[in-house]
Amino acid sequence: MNKNGKAWLYLLPAIAFLGVFMVYPLVDVFVYSFEEGYNSASQTFWGIGLYNYAYVLHDPYFLQAVKNTFLLVIITVPLSTGLALLISVGLNAIKPLRELYQTVFFLPYVTNTLAVGLVFMILFKKTAYSDGLINLLIHFFGGRSVDFIDGPYWAKMLVMCIYTVWVVMPFKILILTSALASVRQDYYNAAKIDGTSRWRTFTRITLPMISPMIFYLVITGFIGAFKAYSDEVAIFGTDLNAAGMNTIVGYVYDMLYGDSGGYPSYASAAALILFAIVLTITVINLMISRKNVQY
Amino acid sequence: MNYDKIEQAAARRDRVRRAVTYTLLTLWALIVLFPFYWMLLSSVKSYSAYNGEYVPRFFTLSPTLQNYVDAFTTVNLARYFTNTLLFTAATTAIMMVVIIFAAYAFARLDFPGKNLVFALFLSLMMIPGELVVITNFVTITNWGMRNTFWGLILPSVTSVFYIYLLKENFEQIPEELYKAAKVDGTSDLKYLFKVMLPISQPTVVTIVILKVIECWNSYVWPRLITDDEAYFLVSNGIQEIRENGFGRENIPAMMAAVVVISVPLIVLFLIFHKKIMAGVSRGGTKG
Numbered sequence: 001m002n003k004n005g006k007a008w009l010y011l012l013p014a015i016a017f018l019g020v021f022m023v024y025p026l027v028d029v030f031v032y033s034f035e036e037g038y039n040s041a042s043q044t045f046w047g048i049g050l051y052n053y054a055y056v057l058h059d060p061y062f063l064q065a066v067k068n069t070f071l072l073v074i075i076t077v078p079l080s081t082g083l084a085l086l087i088s089v090g091l092n093a094i095k096p097l098r099e100l101y102q103t104v105f106f107l108p109y110v111t112n113t114l115a116v117g118l119v120f121m122i123l124f125k126k127t128a129y130s131d132g133l134i135n136l137l138i139h140f141f142g143g144r145s146v147d148f149i150d151g152p153y154w155a156k157m158l159v160m161c162i163y164t165v166w167v168v169m170p171f172k173i174l175i176l177t178s179a180l181a182s183v184r185q186d187y188y189n190a191a192k193i194d195g196t197s198r199w200r201t202f203t204r205i206t207l208p209m210i211s212p213m214i215f216y217l218v219i220t221g222f223i224g225a226f227k228a229y230s231d232e233v234a235i236f237g238t239d240l241n242a243a244g245m246n247t248i249v250g251y252v253y254d255m256l257y258g259d260s261g262g263y264p265s266y267a268s269a270a271a272l273i274l275f276a277i278v279l280t281i282t283v284i285n286l287m288i289s290r291k292n293v294q295y
Numbered sequence: 296m297n298y299d300k301i302e303q304a305a306a307r308r309d310r311v312r313r314a315v316t317y318t319l320l321t322l323w324a325l326i327v328l329f330p331f332y333w334m335l336l337s338s339v340k341s342y343s344a345y346n347g348e349y350v351p352r353f354f355t356l357s358p359t360l361q362n363y364v365d366a367f368t369t370v371n372l373a374r375y376f377t378n379t380l381l382f383t384a385a386t387t388a389i390m391m392v393v394i395i396f397a398a399y400a401f402a403r404l405d406f407p408g409k410n411l412v413f414a415l416f417l418s419l420m421m422i423p424g425e426l427v428v429i430t431n432f433v434t435i436t437n438w439g440m441r442n443t444f445w446g447l448i449l450p451s452v453t454s455v456f457y458i459y460l461l462k463e464n465f466e467q468i469p470e471e472l473y474k475a476a477k478v479d480g481t482s483d484l485k486y487l488f489k490v491m492l493p494i495s496q497p498t499v500v501t502i503v504i505l506k507v508i509e510c511w512n513s514y515v516w517p518r519l520i521t522d523d524e525a526y527f528l529v530s531n532g533i534q535e536i537r538e539n540g541f542g543r544e545n546i547p548a549m550m551a552a553v554v555v556i557s558v559p560l561i562v563l564f565l566i567f568h569k570k571i572m573a574g575v576s577r578g579g580t581k582g
Contacts, residue, residue: 004406004407006404006483007400007404007405007406007409008400008406010396010397010399010400010404011396011397011400011401011412013392013393013396013397013453014393014394014396014397014416014453014458015412017393017449017452017453018416018419018453018455020434021427021431021434021449021450021453022419022422022427022453023419024430024434025426025427025428025429025430025431025434026422026426026427028429028430028433029426029427029429029430032429032430086319087319087320087323090316090319090320091320093312093313093316094313094316094317094320101320101324102572103568103572104324104327104328105323105324105327106564106568106571106572107327107328107331107561107564108327109575110508110560110561110563110564110571111331111512111557111560111561112511112512112529112530112533112556112557112560113512113514114512114514114530114533114534115334115529115530115533115553115556115557116330116331116334116553116557118334118533118537118549118550118553119330119331119333119334119550119553120330122333122337122546122550123330123333127544130346130348130349130350130351131349133333133351136350136351166326166327166330169327171575174572174575174576175576178576223423227423227425229515230514230515230530233514233534237534237537237538238518238534238538249425252425252428252429253428253515253518253519256428256429256432256519257432257518257519264429264430264432264433267429268429271425271426271428271429272426274425275423275425275426278423
């Protein structure tokens with residue numbers, strides 16, 4: 001066999017799988033989203049147009065999902081990035097036990113988020129026989145107990161945010177610690193000789209030097225948080241609409257499958273709306289970073 | 296002796312700073328570890344002891360393994376577990392074959408259109424999985440592959456990112472080695488398996504570990520494609536157990552199941568933590 005043929009043969013499996021499960025679906029999702037009244041049983045539809053988008057945008061479940069997702073993004077991305085920065089700076093400042101801490105901090109990354117979510121649920125849940133550990137703590141400090149899992153909206157949102165931060169921290173700490181470690185010691189030595197204060201050294205040397213990585217984390221953080229779904233399932237169960245805690249991705253999957261499923265057209269329209277939102281936010285992020293980040 | 300005083304003050308400030316740093320780090324370590332401790336603790340408390348504690352205790356004097364027995368007998372935990380093992384092993388193995396050949400073609404062989412094809416591959420990295428899941432669900436359903444292992448496995452046996460990672464690694468192997476092998480009459484395939492793969496072993500191992508973690512934790516696709524319990528993976532199993540598992544909210548047994556599910560990855564992590572962390576910082580994305 002000639003060389004060209006061989007190369008294509010080696011590439012064939014990858015191309016075949018990518019073609020069937022990535023390229024074709026990418027085209028197809030647009031097609032679905034414009035086919036009005038698509039019936040998945042008979043595979044027929046009665047028109048082409050924007051009806052699916054209109055339906056999704058007027059669906060109260062979708063609007064609730066959008067609200068939840070935006071709140072989650074706005075709260076968790078700055079919070080987790082800031083906290084990760086604080087912890088990474090701390091990690092960078094110590095020598096003994098550093099590796100131990102790093103290893104422990106990374107642990108949530110490798111665990112099954114559905115399994116650990118169950119533990120979070122138990123810690124926060126109020127049941128007939130116990131108020132749950134967190135509520136007892138709140139009691140201890142003189143507060144009033146709240147049902148975080150079936151209670152008021154803000155309480156549920158709070159648990160969701162806490163768990164999300166817990167889940168995303170390992171990646172951020174890892175990236176920021178290695179970014180901090182790669183800042184050249186010369187700069188710090190120069191600052192020391194000039195008698196620069198620690199705070200000034202941090203804001204004028206450290207932050208600018210690691211700013212590309214911070215922006216990388218902000219961008220991936222935004223994208224990741226917009227796609228939140230399984231962490232919510234872990235805490236509130238599969239019926240997220242009933243809990244009022246659905247996310248946009250959750251809405252897509254619910255439309256596709258499950259009790260309210262069977263509507264790939266609505267699912268496609270919602271997925272494309274999500275994609276448009278993420279793309280817009282990412283472009284805005286990139287534009288801001290172009291102005292502020294020093295490379 | 297003013298100078299001494301200044302030095303003392305500076306040393307004191309340093310000590311305080313260090314104390315604050317360690318306190319902060321320890322606090323976060325506790326927050327990270329506490330859920331794991333709590334699941335382990337709850338899993339060895341007996342059902343009556345657990346439910347009898349209005350204020351949960353932070354230790355137990357009479358640990359029991361009954362919950363683990365329940366976890367394996369009352370629900371199909373063993374089934375979920377073996378399903379996940381099978382799914383993880385098969386998906387990872389098939390993916391490795393696919394990406395090794397693709398990376399080899401991109402790194403070592405020359406053919407017209409190579410750069411164009413590679414650029415197209417890379418552009419696929421930007422596509423979010425959520426967009427393609429919808430059609431894949433329909434495709435797999437139409438192929439009659441719902442509730443089969445193939446339906447679970449097939450959509451996730453390629454990864455453009457891993458092809459890219461491996462290709463970069465292959466390209467670092469000096470051209471001379473290839474020519475020497477050619478002179479000796481080594482075939483391309485033999486060269487790939489006897490020379491390139493052993494040299495790239497660290498990257499290969501990293502990719503395998505990252506893929507295993509991904510497979511073990513995958514939830515969304517298996518949930519869409521299986522509703523027959525016989526094909527549930529551990530993530531779906533956990534949801535199933537939670538929603539209609541042990542009955543009467545048997546939380547200790549639930550926690551035992553959670554421990555069983557979490558242990559394999561934690562062990563893997565403890566053995567390979569350096570490799571995993573290096574691999575993730577090179578290109579993992581999550582969160």
